[in-house]
Amino acid sequence: MSIIIILRSLFDKFFRGVLNSLLSVFDLRLIRKSTYQRFSKYEEQGLDLIGTIPNLDFETFFKLKKKSHSQIGQDLFVLASLNFEHNGFFVEFGATDGVSLSNTYLLEKKFGWRGIRSEEHTSELQSR
Numbered sequence: 001m002s003i004i005i006i007l008r009s010l011f012d013k014f015f016r017g018v019l020n021s022l023l024s025v026f027d028l029r030l031i032r033k034s035t036y037q038r039f040s041k042y043e044e045q046g047l048d049l050i051g052t053i054p055n056l057d058f059e060t061f062f063k064l065k066k067k068s069h070s071q072i073g074q075d076l077f078v079l080a081s082l083n084f085e086h087n088g089f090f091v092e093f094g095a096t097d098g099v100s101l102s103n104t105y106l107l108e109k110k111f112g113w114r115g116i117r118s119e120e121h122t123s124e125l126q127s128r
Contacts, residue, residue, distance in 0.1 A: 056080050067106055074103040079111065090115035 061080055068075055082088065088111070092104045095117035099105055107113035 069105040088113045
């Protein structure tokens with residue numbers, strides 16, 4: 001029985017590889033149903049631009065989504081577009097308190113980015 005499972009697993013991997021190779025001609029690829037379902041939820045929230053990023057690492061994206069402070073995933077879009085680059089530089093206008101709804105908090109804390117934040121309303125800055 002375990003031989004059948006191993007053979008099926010090898011066939012599945014081979015089949016997925018062949019199918020992904022064929023799909024890549026059209027700039028497409030296979031993803032798991034569970035990944036698609038999670039992605040669909042974010043698409044409903046206005047994160048449909050994420051799907052336009054070629055070769056997106058969906059697993060990394062969904063792990064980081066839990067740590068994002070941005071309103072609609074702007075930080076995730078930047079990271080995914082730049083292949084999750086570390087040690088970048090940012091400028092954020094309308095930064096509120098630098099944490100709540102921040103488009104750069106994740107970049108700074110998890111990816112070592114440095115930058116400048118600006119907030120016109122000083123009451124936002126004094127609340128933290």
